[in-house]
Amino acid sequence: MTFEIGKYQVELLDDSDYNPDSNDNLNKYLKNYLTESDFELPTKIGIKILENGTELNSVIIGAEGGATGLHKTSQIVDSNRIVICCSDSVFCLDLPTLNLNWKTKVDMAAAYEILKIENGFIIHGELEITRIDSDGKIVWQNGGADIFVSRNGNEDFEVKDNFVKATDWDNRIYKWNLNGVEIE
Template identity: 40%
Template sequence: MSLNKFFEDYRLCIFDEKDCIRNPVNGELEYNYIHINEVDKGCLNVTKHGINVLKNDIILGSALVISSGGATCVHPNSAIIDNNSVLICCGDSIFCLGLPHLNLLWQTKADLATCFGIYRYQDEYVVHGELEISCLTRNGEIRWNVEGKDIFVTLNGEDVFKIIEGYIYVKDWNNHVYRINASTGQILKDRYEILAGLPASGLMYVSISQDEIPNFSEGFVVRFFKSDGSNWVGNFQCGWTNYSRVFDFPHFNKTVVLASGACYIMIDDNLKPSKILGVGITDVYQTGDNTLILVDQTEFIVIDINNDNVWQSDRISWDGFKDLVFSGDTVSGLAYYPSNDDEEWCRFSFNFRTNEIVGGKYRIKTKTKPWWKVW
């Protein structure tokens, strides 16, 4: 893969260099510069990225950066241009080269394994590494770095790293989300903790149910950590399914709790939910722009965290879905239709942006006023 960056009248082409180009006559590498740390010269497993500087599609200069550590490839976040320099992730290091000549300004080993991406933040650089998140000064000095409980990468590679209004949000292999102060490197404490059961001591838990029942048996128990340092425990009344999970959105001060199919939206440090939705939720799909699509047994519920908007689709199935596939803005699969003796499962698709439904057999328009309770 190659990546194009632009500087003044020049175009930089950065590319994966697996088979280094050599002069057919003398066998020497065909680059103006070869940048490699002395320690890495004896390593067999190294990553190599090439850089060409072009003007009017004519190559004016070139460089090769070589580093050990985990293998990297060129992608949109693996290099940035800052003033008169280009910064490139290669293996476990960040290379800073001067423009337009590609001379080495500095090289910093920014991760114990692999540097996945580099981002400009204020007057410094934040590096998304495999084992560390680090902040580099403009001179390449590491000002702070932090580690997590596991590697900072997920199985599907989606929505792993973001910088939003001074905070870094990064996921590890177990989909645990870390919130890091981009200026200080401080990992902020989790806003919640799922408990195995009701605590035997401490403050009395808070019972949270759809019908405001003051006391009921143990449900889905979550401890919340408030902004003032205190905490409280919520005992959420369960719904009808086995699906329980917590989705936290610190940037919006919202937490969505799924308690065995019942959904509760918690805002700020409030001990009462702002909305309570459904009892038969079996799964949840999260988009990259903070939208949750809740799969109920007969329809879908959409929660737009950004705009505090909640709505539900028309009823699509008599009772249940299967073989669901989420792609783009659409969920498709099979809806249950027992009245059809030949084919009980009917194919459908649902666009959760436009509420357009294609296929399926059951059609009852939802009421204008949602049935769920709003505090």
């Protein structure tokens, strides 16, 4: 995936085969924000900043938990930062330096989607729906009776001006206001 942000191009790469101990990686990165783990990280995302086709900065990020991927709602890219889901965490990186502003573990398993709201973000996780503020601090987290993934593959997660709605595996619907209080 590539985004145009002012004079920069931001390139996101699924680089889950990246091995920090190998010289044979397809891509090289100037920075490394891989979570230390005794296990192989299931998702690694490469981020490159280019200007007129010339690479200025690059970073590899990765976290523990379940595997996630890159898609239209797995990240938010704006003029001065990228906020991106990767496994069980959300990373916030400064643009164009790719310095790590913060990293927050937002789910016990996987963080699938991030949506911007006033003064923060809502994250659709496998086990929890989480609200974080603009500095990555958890405001609230709510779970359900089962995972927040639908059996039929429908998009069963939405964020509106004043509520969050999620559906679990058994088609139970959960609805919270933006303060995390269940409303239906």
